[in-house]
Amino acid sequence: DTAVSQTPKYLVTQMGNDKSIKCEQNLGHDTMYWYKQDSKKFLKIMFSYNNKELIINETVPNRFSPKSPDKAHLNLHINSLELGDSAVYFCASSQDRGRSYEQYFGPGTRLTVT
């Protein structure tokens, strides 16, 4: 059983298009995240939702909009895609346990903007 799943796995699109990436977790976790990993392997947090409420919103362009319809899903919509958006996007989830925030990552979505 897949714990954290993302679709699609690969996404190739042209500049200016709008695209969405979906994420689902079946771990019963309360918190979900979106990370962006660039070509140099830097992994940066973008957003975090706890029980459908936005709790972390890093400095990310307004073109990126997360949506959490329920606590098991966190989708990422990107408007007007730019070349610099090309990266691997990882969804993750965690069950808040006091100071323990072990995170489970999805397989990633490789986005290529041409």
Next chain:
Amino acid sequence: GQQVMQIPQYQHVQEGEDFTTYCNSSTTLSNIQWYKQRPGGHPVFLIQLVKSGEVKKQKRLTFQFGEAKKNSSLHITATQTTDVGTYFCTPSNTGKLIFGQGTTLQVKP
């Protein structure tokens, strides 16, 4: 926010050699987590260290948290080709993981 510096950035070893990556912070950390990312894969949680001077072992992997809780290390004994990947350390007390570039380990068979 809390940030850590990890060294080295890259390490190539012969299979069977030992490997160590170091994680340093200028501030005291509440705790630290280690993740491994295989090439083409996603980060996978390895361990969390909380106590000053803590040492934890997972088979050939030994994790340490410094006495001052400002540094941590991961030591792999007798590396194998399955150890290939990037190892990340990250402070974790806020729920927001701050990853650096990690240390990428290559193992020559």
